[in-house]
Amino acid sequence: MASMAEGSRRVVLVTGGTGLYGMAIKKFVSSEAAEAQATWVFLSSKDGDLRDRAATEAIFAKHKPTHVIHLAAMVGGLFANMAKKVEFYRENMLINDNMMECCRIYKVEKLVSCLSTCIFPDKTSYPIDETMIHNGAPHPSNEGYAYAKRMIDVLNRCYADEYGCKFTSVVPTNIFGEHDNFSIQGGHVIPGLIHKCYIAKRDGTDFTVWGSGTPLRQFIYSLDLAALTVWVLNEYDSAEPIILSVDEAAEVSIKDVALMIAEAMEFKGNVVFDTSKADGQHKKTASNAKLRSLRPEFAFTPMGTALKNTVQWFVDNYEKARK
Secondary structure, three states: OOOHHHOOOOEEEEEOOOOHHHHHHHHHHHOOHHHOOOEEEEOOHHHOOOOOHHHHHHHHHHHOOOEEEEOOOOOOOHHHHHHOHHHHHHHHHHHHHHHHHHHHHOOOOEEEEEOOHHHOOOOOOOOEOHHHOOOOOOOHHHHHHHHHHHHHHHHHHHHHHHHOOOEEEEEEOEEEOOOOEOOOOOOOHHHHHHHHHHHHHHHOOOEEEEOOOOOEEOEEEHHHHHHHHHHHHHHOOOOOOEEEOOOHHHOEEHHHHHHHHHHHOOOOOOEEEEOOOOOOOOEOOEOOHHHHHHOOOOOOOOHHHHHHHHHHHHHHOOOOOEO
16 A cells, blocks of 8 residues: 555545445544545445446546445346346446446556355355356356356456456455345345334334244444455455455354344344245355455454444434335
């Protein structure tokens, strides 16, 4: 990282800057003395259409970033991915091509893009690691999205080989935290359960969890992910992707998550597991061995504490939270 003491100009552009991940980075860097002299720009979709090359170039010309964290993507749930495979492929390819090529043209020093564990092969062994991304086809339900995201990894190496660009990518596991989408139908498991528990407490009804609660997942608190992403931006210079995840030993069952949410919400009613609903995959363990080899001392926020923070934010911001 260039030294701020030398008066070096550092402008970090974050695409997708108003979502769960971007807002966590914003909160993290606001409290980091090392980032105080840098200019951080958090983009939303209102700032320009990243599918459009001219609009993307205008953003780069305006802000002249030296570093970029690229989080923006066309995303959606299972049914959206199944119905719009062409759009998920084309729109993400356009966004990523525009971002990467503008980073080259505008001589950005470092680009960190975000991948997803859902792009890994459908048929694979566990735990998954960074070497396995291209070892087979992704699940057919999201192949449009998955192949577009996989191409970021391919192009990171291609840009390094041909142009000497410092482009890399991170692969987070299941993210949760403040500013999430708390939709019960369209959100992910933790924000959906928090919203359900809130309603059950408000209405005096059972807190019903879909499925048996036995599946295991690795969840990463958005502020921990933010801290690690800024570290990747500053210190991790390989083009090869890096999985950002809690340890395998920190896998938790959906049942334990639901009970922790009920405790954080001070919900005193019945927690019911509706076993007529499907459980989904039992586990999708990811290895963080590469991360631990580089950051053995990193302390993740305890799950209970992170859930309490998230529940409290949702309760305090119920009217304006995405849901």
